[in-house]
Amino acid sequence: MSTRATTGQRAASGTADYLDQRTGIGTAVKGFARKIFPDHWSFLLGEIALYSFIVLILTGVFLTMFFVPSMTLVVYEGPFAAMNGVEMSEAFASTLDLSFEVTGGLLMRQIHHWAALLFMAAIVTHMMRVFFTGAFRKPREINWVVGFVLMILGLAAGFTGYSLPDDVLSGNGLRITDGVVKSIPVVGSYMSYFIFGGEFPGEHIIPRLFTMHILLIPGLILALIGLHLFLVVLHKHTHFPGPGRTQRNVVGFPLFPVYVAKAGGFFFIVFGVLALMAGTMTINPVWNYGPYDPSPVAAGAQPDWYMLFLEGGLRLMPGATEFVIAGYTLSLNVLIPAVVIPGLLFTALAAYPFIEAFATGDKREHHLLDRPRNAPVRTATGVAILTAFFILLLAGANDLIATHFAMSLNDITYIFRVLFFVAPVVAFWATKRLCLGLQRKDRELVLHGHETGRIVRFANGEYIEVHKPLDEYERWIRVQHEARRPLEILPAHDERGVRRKGYHRDALRARVSRFFYEDRVEPVTPAELAAAHSHGEHDALEGHPSSGGVPAEIASGPSVDARDR
Amino acid sequence: MSNEQSSTDLTVSGAGTSPAAFQDPGMPPHQERMADKDPAAAKRAERQTVVLFAVSVLGTIGMLVAYFLFPSGDTVESMRTSNLLLGLGLFLSMFGIGAAAVHWAKTLMSDHEQAEARHPQKSDPETREAALAALEAGAKDSGIGRRGLLKGAVVSAVALAPLTFAVPLVGQVGGDWNVSNFRHTLWERGRRLVRDPSGDPIRAADVTIGSAYHVIPDGLREGEHASHWIEEKAKAVVLMVRMDPRDLTEAEDRRDWSYEGIVAYSKICTHVGCPVALYERQTHHLLCPCHQSTFDMADGAKVVFGPAKRPLPQLPITVDDEGYLVAQSDFTEPIGPSYWERLK
Numbered sequence: 001m002s003t004r005a006t007t008g009q010r011a012a013s014g015t016a017d018y019l020d021q022r023t024g025i026g027t028a029v030k031g032f033a034r035k036i037f038p039d040h041w042s043f044l045l046g047e048i049a050l051y052s053f054i055v056l057i058l059t060g061v062f063l064t065m066f067f068v069p070s071m072t073l074v075v076y077e078g079p080f081a082a083m084n085g086v087e088m089s090e091a092f093a094s095t096l097d098l099s100f101e102v103t104g105g106l107l108m109r110q111i112h113h114w115a116a117l118l119f120m121a122a123i124v125t126h127m128m129r130v131f132f133t134g135a136f137r138k139p140r141e142i143n144w145v146v147g148f149v150l151m152i153l154g155l156a157a158g159f160t161g162y163s164l165p166d167d168v169l170s171g172n173g174l175r176i177t178d179g180v181v182k183s184i185p186v187v188g189s190y191m192s193y194f195i196f197g198g199e200f201p202g203e204h205i206i207p208r209l210f211t212m213h214i215l216l217i218p219g220l221i222l223a224l225i226g227l228h229l230f231l232v233v234l235h236k237h238t239h240f241p242g243p244g245r246t247q248r249n250v251v252g253f254p255l256f257p258v259y260v261a262k263a264g265g266f267f268f269i270v271f272g273v274l275a276l277m278a279g280t281m282t283i284n285p286v287w288n289y290g291p292y293d294p295s296p297v298a299a300g301a302q303p304d305w306y307m308l309f310l311e312g313g314l315r316l317m318p319g320a321t322e323f324v325i326a327g328y329t330l331s332l333n334v335l336i337p338a339v340v341i342p343g344l345l346f347t348a349l350a351a352y353p354f355i356e357a358f359a360t361g362d363k364r365e366h367h368l369l370d371r372p373r374n375a376p377v378r379t380a381t382g383v384a385i386l387t388a389f390f391i392l393l394l395a396g397a398n399d400l401i402a403t404h405f406a407m408s409l410n411d412i413t414y415i416f417r418v419l420f421f422v423a424p425v426v427a428f429w430a431t432k433r434l435c436l437g438l439q440r441k442d443r444e445l446v447l448h449g450h451e452t453g454r455i456v457r458f459a460n461g462e463y464i465e466v467h468k469p470l471d472e473y474e475r476w477i478r479v480q481h482e483a484r485r486p487l488e489i490l491p492a493h494d495e496r497g498v499r500r501k502g503y504h505r506d507a508l509r510a511r512v513s514r515f516f517y518e519d520r521v522e523p524v525t526p527a528e529l530a531a532a533h534s535h536g537e538h539d540a541l542e543g544h545p546s547s548g549g550v551p552a553e554i555a556s557g558p559s560v561d562a563r564d565r
Numbered sequence: 566m567s568n569e570q571s572s573t574d575l576t577v578s579g580a581g582t583s584p585a586a587f588q589d590p591g592m593p594p595h596q597e598r599m600a601d602k603d604p605a606a607a608k609r610a611e612r613q614t615v616v617l618f619a620v621s622v623l624g625t626i627g628m629l630v631a632y633f634l635f636p637s638g639d640t641v642e643s644m645r646t647s648n649l650l651l652g653l654g655l656f657l658s659m660f661g662i663g664a665a666a667v668h669w670a671k672t673l674m675s676d677h678e679q680a681e682a683r684h685p686q687k688s689d690p691e692t693r694e695a696a697l698a699a700l701e702a703g704a705k706d707s708g709i710g711r712r713g714l715l716k717g718a719v720v721s722a723v724a725l726a727p728l729t730f731a732v733p734l735v736g737q738v739g740g741d742w743n744v745s746n747f748r749h750t751l752w753e754r755g756r757r758l759v760r761d762p763s764g765d766p767i768r769a770a771d772v773t774i775g776s777a778y779h780v781i782p783d784g785l786r787e788g789e790h791a792s793h794w795i796e797e798k799a800k801a802v803v804l805m806v807r808m809d810p811r812d813l814t815e816a817e818d819r820r821d822w823s824y825e826g827i828v829a830y831s832k833i834c835t836h837v838g839c840p841v842a843l844y845e846r847q848t849h850h851l852l853c854p855c856h857q858s859t860f861d862m863a864d865g866a867k868v869v870f871g872p873a874k875r876p877l878p879q880l881p882i883t884v885d886d887e888g889y890l891v892a893q894s895d896f897t898e899p900i901g902p903s904y905w906e907r908l909k
Contacts, residue, residue: 036680293762
């Protein structure tokens with residue numbers, strides 16, 4: 001045994017020496033091998049996105065070996081009897097061959113499709129995690145933008161991919177795209193020609209989408225993933241607040257061996273689950289749809305989930321918003337849901353870190369994450385955006401809701417039109433209230449401790465319930481955050497009555513800052529805790545309002561309800 | 566807010582001697598796992614890990630067996646069976662490795678949390694100064710500041726060079742760029758309406774009241790259009806229905822566009838161009854399955870619901886000498902979705 005181990009060790013050290021003499025890799029290994037990464041389940045979401053992308057590349061390479069990106073028409077004469085003698089493009093015929101003649105081809109195509117859905121889902125939930133915990137704050141704003149571009153590229157990759165098989169479903173999807181592009185003022189018609197190489201559908205679109213899908217977009221995604229991960233390593237990962245976790249350290253486990261095993265293993269878990277999904281759940285059975293033809297269309301057709309919000313917007317927008325101005329047609333009924341709303345949504349997302357930095361005026365680095373409750377307006381904003389997104393998503397399935405729940409399609413559409421405007425406002429208000437409530441709950445717990453269920457009777461007949469104080473580790477997570485306060489603004493005129501430069505910018509900043517931080521709950525201070533202990537529990541039981549009548553947790557500023565509208 | 570009971574005993578009385586904020590208590594004491602304390606538990610965890618790796622090996626073997634014994638075959642059923650078995654094999658093969666690795670890490674590898682120091686992202690002042698000095702020295706060496714003509718030359722050359730790529734690309738990527746093609750379809754005076762896809766002409770007398778026909782122009786794949794018939798079909802598809810003429814509301818100038826209750830409208834939605842395919846005989850409503858624009862076929866195909874603004878364009882029809890339905894002319898307006906210069 002010992003001699004064999006020595007041989008192995010000698011071989012390893014020989015290889016290491018060879019590499020180090022030629023690349024100086026020792027420095028990198030020294031720096032990286034024991035690099036510390038923090039642990040939290042929500043940090044896996046980004047990993048899922050990365051691993052689905054690797055699965056996409058692996059299965060995608062398999063598919064390119066058999067798929068023919070051509071719109072040349074052929075007559076199908078393959079094993080699938082139902083399509084025999086049917087005229088179809090080579091793209092569709094080769095997709096059928098992938099299912100019927102290439103053993104494992106269907107599995108690879110279904111893994112590829114499921115992985116694409118999971119890729120987008122993981123990106124979106126990862127983005128939610130980063131948003132709600134404030135991980136986008138300085139110094140990570142650039143990486144937020146990189147991640148945002150990755151999401152857009154993911155949408156583009158998905159769209160170019162599912163259009164490739166040239167079946168009835170994807171062909172009509174392309175036709176909708178053509179209609180949307182044509183609605184763009186001035187250049188719409190030319191952009192349609194630009195995309196299709198002439199009139200729809202032409203014979204260029206599939207090869208063009210193919211080049212986008214297998215070369216350009218994945219190349220960009222790969223490069224940006226590299227940049228994204230480089231910045232993660234450079235900044236060191238954020239960590240959740242907790243005992244021993246500070247802005248100046250990172251607490252967790254070493255890359256080698258713990259994360260090599262955990263993260264490496266997780267790749268295989270993601271791949272395995274995708275294989276299970278593809279093996280047991282049919283997705284996009286193109287042999288049922290048939291080849292694209294400009295005449296037929298399927299009812300109850302939905303795009304992949306990440307495109308559904310656009311489809312929902314198109315369905316909700318009333319037609320009356322198409323205008324003719326000086327002889328030119330302006331199709332706001334298409335332009336607003338398909339171009340303006342996603343444009344606003346995406347711009348708001350990309351710009352959010354900069355908006356919040358403007359409101360806080362905060363130039364410090366942040367490596368400790370926020371608990372979402374401790375940033376009520378941010379959390380509420382995120383939930384409001386998600387609510388609008390979700391309403392559009394449901395609206396994209398309004399026909400399925402109508403058929404499955406036997407409701408009137410028109411009624412559903414009218415309801416969604418209202419909900420699109422009302423629901424985000426309600427969600428904003430409710431989320432903000434929930435966050436403030438949870439913060440109060442934290443205060444309550446810190447001040448009074450856990451309820452024990454033990455009732456004690458004093459000699460004088462008084463009953464109290466014994467509360468168990470929090471230990472210092474439990475307490476720390478509830479008191480460690482700093483309560484942000486609205487920015488104070490200098491007066492418009494200085495002491496000599498001269499207008500101060502930059503007052504308007506400051507006033508705007510103060511307004512934004514008030515919106516963000518006016519309502520807040522301050523964390524418990526040691527003095528408050530001491531006061532609570534000195535009073536003892538029975539004060540709380542009696543429930544007399546204290547003389548001042550002002551609850552200590554509500555900090556200065558106008559009444560909390562002032563901004564509830 | 567005033568009846569906030571939970572905090573009525575909390576009025577802060579002159580902060581006193583307590584510090585302003587709590588202090589970080591530092592890392593909590595490490596909790597040992599079963600496998601840390603009990604060698605038998607560690608041995609058990611090791612065995613479990615080995616079993617999970619073995620599951621992966623079995624999965625790989627199973628997938629290979631399925632590949633040779635269950636090719637995808639000629640029917641949907643055999644394809645599904647093959648897909649299911651291959652998928653399960655691949656699942657076990659991959660999931661086994663993953664579960665084993667994670668189990669190994671969670672039970673046997675050290676779980677002592679470690680802290681690593683962070684440093685500010687920005688470089689220290691000396692480095693910044695040195696970097697600035699390097700840039701200044703470089704700029705001075707190049708002389709770009711002093712030689713204005715050179716600066717202009719660099720900018721012009723670099724700005725113009727991309728045209729060598731852009732002009733040939735943009736010039737040809739849109740085909741002939743002749744967007745006026747949107748205005749015209751194959752329909753013309755005397756062209757027969759034929760059924761899609763069979764191509765059989767339609768005798769007006771054979772069209773029963775309440776029926777709906779998917780129609781294409783006769784000779785779609787012949788002559789000069791043969792090479793791009795799909796584009797022509799994409800514009801020319803028509804939905805034709807017959808109803809009781811008494812149900813029909815017709816505009817004054819379109820009285821002769823129908824034939825004994827038979828009306829023909831473009832099948833391409835005026836919203837974003839889906840084929841409008843769902844006809845409901847009782848209401849004479851035509852529904853687009855993509856975005857639910859609904860058109861009233863008895864009343865000039867006007868929009869009764871949904872995101873479309875304009876009615877479907879009507880194809881003027883009549884019958885020829887043999888009693889077959891023919892077009893009177895092309896559509897009198899561009900079919901399909903709106904675009905900027907549509908009315909020009």
